[in-house]
Amino acid sequence: MTDQSVRRLIISTVLTLAAVFLVVGAVRGYDLTLLIAGTVAALAVSVVIYLQVPSMSDDEIELEVAMKKLGGGESPDKVRLVAIGELADVKHAFNEMAKRVGDRMRQATAELSHLELMLQSVADAIIMVDRHGEIVHLNQAAERMFHLKDKAIGHTFIEAVRDHEFDSLLKRCLSSGSQQEGAVEVRPSRRVYGVTVSPLPGEPGAVMVIRDLTEIKRLERVRRDFVANISHELRTPLASLKLLAETLKAGACDDPAVAADFLGRIEVETDKLTQMVRELGELSRIESGEAALQKKSLDIGPFIERVVERLRPQADRAKLALVVEAAPNLKSVPADADRIEQVLVNLIHNAIKFTPPDGKIVVTAAATSKGVEISVKDTGVGISPDDLPRIFERFYKADKARSGGGTGLGLAIAKHIVQAHGGDLRAESAPSKGAKFTFTLPG
Numbered sequence: 001m002t003d004q005s006v007r008r009l010i011i012s013t014v015l016t017l018a019a020v021f022l023v024v025g026a027v028r029g030y031d032l033t034l035l036i037a038g039t040v041a042a043l044a045v046s047v048v049i050y051l052q053v054p055s056m057s058d059d060e061i062e063l064e065v066a067m068k069k070l071g072g073g074e075s076p077d078k079v080r081l082v083a084i085g086e087l088a089d090v091k092h093a094f095n096e097m098a099k100r101v102g103d104r105m106r107q108a109t110a111e112l113s114h115l116e117l118m119l120q121s122v123a124d125a126i127i128m129v130d131r132h133g134e135i136v137h138l139n140q141a142a143e144r145m146f147h148l149k150d151k152a153i154g155h156t157f158i159e160a161v162r163d164h165e166f167d168s169l170l171k172r173c174l175s176s177g178s179q180q181e182g183a184v185e186v187r188p189s190r191r192v193y194g195v196t197v198s199p200l201p202g203e204p205g206a207v208m209v210i211r212d213l214t215e216i217k218r219l220e221r222v223r224r225d226f227v228a229n230i231s232h233e234l235r236t237p238l239a240s241l242k243l244l245a246e247t248l249k250a251g252a253c254d255d256p257a258v259a260a261d262f263l264g265r266i267e268v269e270t271d272k273l274t275q276m277v278r279e280l281g282e283l284s285r286i287e288s289g290e291a292a293l294q295k296k297s298l299d300i301g302p303f304i305e306r307v308v309e310r311l312r313p314q315a316d317r318a319k320l321a322l323v324v325e326a327a328p329n330l331k332s333v334p335a336d337a338d339r340i341e342q343v344l345v346n347l348i349h350n351a352i353k354f355t356p357p358d359g360k361i362v363v364t365a366a367a368t369s370k371g372v373e374i375s376v377k378d379t380g381v382g383i384s385p386d387d388l389p390r391i392f393e394r395f396y397k398a399d400k401a402r403s404g405g406g407t408g409l410g411l412a413i414a415k416h417i418v419q420a421h422g423g424d425l426r427a428e429s430a431p432s433k434g435a436k437f438t439f440t441l442p443g
Helices: 003-028 032-071 088-121 140-146 157-161 164-176 214-249 256-288 300-317 337-353 410-420
Strands: 125-129 135-138 180-186 191-199 206-212 296-298 321-326 333-335 360-367 371-378 425-429 435-442
Touching: 125 140, 140 206, 157 164, 164 180, 164 191, 164 206, 191 214, 214 256, 256 410, 296 337, 300 321, 300 337, 300 360, 300 371, 333 337, 333 435, 337 360, 337 371, 337 410, 337 435, 410 425, 410 435
Parallel strands: 321 360
Antiparallel strands: 125 135, 125 206, 180 191, 191 206, 296 333, 360 371, 371 435, 425 435
């Protein structure tokens, strides 16, 4: 029954009773004063009841409205009742409940923010899907890894990522309800990913954690190759030294000419080992920062001319044209002249070694917005695309055409020297198209 209905009922009842009292009193001769007084008293009681009923009804409406607001998602801090009236205790209890709900909501929001921050901070891609394989959540690493910005949520995993090996692991997890693990290699980028797919506890769906293992795999390969290469580089001179020593011991030392020849060979092999040890030590010091650079202002134009003239006799013997094309008025840069000369000598020496007769080597220098750029370009045998990314690794030697002599440490040392100066060394090449090595020096 509504407030208006209650009010109409009270008014009609009181008026009916008052009319009955007055009619009966008039017919039977009752004291009219008493009848009027009784009627007034009844009216007074009815007024009190009339006023009290809507007060209680307003409290109920206020509670109902407040609960609807709270249930509709409005902040509990904004839903507060004045604890007075007949339902003051109920209002107070409601306010306490709203306060506890607000505290719990703030705590849950803070925990959710911390969890979201953690998910966005990790380098691994994290993707959550529902029972149908549709993406419901992912972190920024997943967006970057698979280029999924603004086109993943609500789409199935296979629609977003478009890789069946990933999707196969996901489907096996969703169908079996058990964790799935595997490694996926994506071509043509040749990137390697480690994948773990775990079912969601207590609800259908799964979480995929994807880690880019490309760099780790590359470092593992470099480590294996380093061990294999250094073993190979040591095995050859050590075997030669052992053979020469055994031959001398067997009686060759009695022949002065043979003994002198063998001792000369021993000296050559020992020099190779000494050079290898020296270069390994030098590379280690450069990488660790122990080899301090002695930087001074270096005038690039005259510096390049001096280095080229030092190597010109070698180029002439190999029947190669060695040309310098340096831009005029190049600004000086802060650099360790001895170290940069080591870099440039290594690059020109390699170009001489791998360029056939009648070829050409061009050394260029040009100003950039950040310093200077120096290049050594040859018309030699070139480098294959498979070897090109690895030529700066320790002991790495490309195909046989470019693997003759040396320790395989020169380019690795050169790259670290340039990086220690704050620059970069890069290579461009193609088989039979020559090679171009370029390094920058900040000014």
